[in-house]
Structures are given as C-alpha cells and as structure tokens.
Amino acid sequence: MEVRIAVSKVKKYATSNSGDTVEIVERPNGGLSVVMADGQSSGRGAKWISTLVVRKVIALLAEGVRDGAAARAASDSLFTERGGKVSSTLNILSVDKQTNTLVITRNNPAPVLLAENEAIYVLDVLSQPVGLYRDTRPIISEISLTEGLTAVVFSDGLVHAGSRTGESLDIASCLQELLEEENPTPELIADDLLHLAVTLDQGRPVDDVTVVVLRVTGSTGNLTRRMSVQLPLDS
C-alpha cells in the first residue's frame, strides 16, 4: 500500500498572512503526521496562534508522544499562554506504521470526511477548539489503513465559503462526485474543493482556506518517498 497526501491552501483576501498553519512531519516509529491549526481571527495574530499550536504538537509527536496527549498539551499550553482568551482549531491526521492505522484527532467544530471507496462518513461528533478551557480533550478516531481509504480535513474557510452571498458548499456531495471519477489523486480532490470554495467567494476568499486530502492506494512497487512544495512568493 501507499499513502498519498495533498495540502492546498489560500489565505483570506487582502490579508498579509494566512492564519492557517499546516506541517507534515515524520513519526519517530514510522509513518507521518499532518498537523493543521487555524488560529482565532485572521492575519498576523492568527498566524502566531496557529504556529504556536502546530509547533507544540510537532515537538511532542517527534518525541513519540501519542496524538491525543499532544493535542491536550497544545491546548493547555495555549490556555496558559493566553489565559483562555484565545482559541485555535487543531487537527492531526496520522499514518501510524506501528499500528497500521489512520489516527484522526479533532479539536475543531468542522467535521472530517472519511470515505471507504465511495461510501462517505462524516466525523462530526461535537468537538471544541483548543486554548479556551482547561482539560479540553480531542475527539479521536482510529481506522485500519486499507486500500481505498480517503480522509479529507479542512479549516472552516471551506465551511464558510459563499457566506458573503448566502451560499454554501455541500462538501460531502462534492467529495462523492469527485470519488466517482476514475481514482482521483489527492491533489485533484484538494485543488477542486479549494477551487469550488474560492469560486463561491467570487475569487476573494472570506477566510483562510486549507484542504488536506489523504488517500491510501495500492502499492506501485516503487519504494521512493516523495515530497513536494509549491510556494507562490507573493502569497
């Protein structure tokens, strides 16, 4: 089997910084984790918050700390630093090679979509962002890594796309349509969802939008690991 991950992100129209932060890191016992945070409000302040949360989680994951404990620590850390006045959403998507599972950690009111082949499940159990209270716990789901598994994680910019004109995106239906195509790449899914959101916002996103798509596919027989980044310098 092979895991492919794609991240596509745009910032809110006319802001200096995206308040969303995403990093992908290797896990010390094999596999990798995608960590996404969306800091409260937008611009530089939001970036500071989401960076703090992501850094904290990454540092702990690198030491072998479990995802749930890392999320709780990030919440306590932000709560301590800012006295409960500032929140951030947090999602961790981990491919754990020790347990051969996908671990989905949510501290985010926005749902996570999970698809096994073309059947879509919405993970939307009530979940709080980190930083506002002591003892904020994440919602954790763990699923065996099997061929055909797809997970889609996004920041609330995707949920609120179109709000300027009272429209909104039915993200699960869009994903369903995409999955009915011939084995779409995660890049295609992430770009398409982002494009739909930006179009609903008439090309001027009302919020930072980040979409993370993970797919488990059959082995290609090629053992090369690959990573790539595309960074527009005026973004």
Place this chain on the structure above:
Amino acid sequence: MEVRIAVSKVKKYATSNSGDTVEIVERPNGGLSVVMADGQSSGRGAKWISTLVVRKVIALLAEGVRDGAAARAASDSLFTERGGKVSSTLNILSVDKQTNTLVITRNNPAPVLLAENEAIYVLDVLSQPVGLYRDTRPIISEISLTEGLTAVVFSDGLVHAGSRTGESLDIASCLQELLEEENPTPELIADDLLHLAVTLDQGRPVDDVTVVVLRVTGSTGNLTRRMSVQLPLDS
C-alpha cells in the same frame, strides 16, 4: 515568482530505516526551509542521529534563529550528546522572504549544485559534518531569488552510487542535460537523478539516497500554496 521544491528519497538496500531525514518547515518571517541530515552509518542508529539534528534545526528556525546559528547549535548539541564520536551531515536550503534570497547552508563534504538558467556552479568549499568537533561552522551561500534559479542538494548516497562496480555519476553533467530540456519540473529532476543512482547500484542502493531540488519559476498567477507527500508503506 514561485518556488517549487521536490524531495525524492530511497533507503539503502535491505535496511530497516533510512538514515537520511528531510523535513520542510515554514519560516516565521515568511518563506520556508528544507532541512536534510544524513546520520553516520546506516539503519536505526543513523536515523536517530539525523532525526536529532533535523529536529534541533527546525525548532530553532521556528523561533526565528538564523540558519547558520541553527546549524552551529545542532553541531554543539550532537557533540555534547555523543562526545564527538558521532557525525551527521546537515544541509539547510531556505527561501527567505524577508531578504528575498535563497540561503544555502552546508555542513556536508558533498557539494551543492546551483544553476542560473543553464549555467551550473558547484558549491564545494571544504565543509565538515556536524557533531565531531567543538566550533564546527557551516559554509553559507546567499543568492538573490531570481527566475530560472535551480539548487540541487543531495546526500552522499548519490555521490557513491555505482561504487560497487567502480562506476560513478557525473551529477553536474546529468543536471546540465536535464536543464537543457524544456523547463523540467523539480520533481522530474529529483526523480531522474535518483533513478540514475539506483540504476548504477543495480536496483540495490549501496547507501540511503536523498535528492532535493528547488526551482524558482515565473508566477502562474495562482496564489494557492500546495504540498504533497507520497509514502510507500513498505519503505
């Protein structure tokens, strides 16, 4: 302008772990850094060393520490931890949006290739790996970010490819040939160099091989940031 980065890596034949570690992180003042380390020997021990070095550098870069200071700190840290008995190479490739430059930091006897359009420069000033001595300093080069700039960073697995049969790869000539093609993507360059190395090693790499390629291209007008990862689960 737009920056595109591709990383391709394979591990040494019949080892459990690659001793090479690469991570890409956002810089707090804009831009990003690619951090690559190759720990002494191979397998689990080498992975432990390269992970330690990369984590140290990433944590410091995230706090806004300059690349050179982060490299020196990583060296001192490994020296202190292992008493100068263990070394690791270290390369940092940073796109610094504050200065609009590409900053190339080398603690690696292996050279870095730099191309401005099709003219290739080999950065091979004598450089020591980190961890063996107190006061190990990196070699730093800083170049303006301009369209057509290409940087290629690699671990010594690329340099030693073919050593089993007394052959070797003329990496600069291979890069020259690739650049003479119509505007190759960094993914194509990284995959081609890796493929040449693995072929010289008859499909059984004599060492971990990592290739990082960064290209600066014209703006596409699209402000989406993208990141993607491909992870074969049995690698």
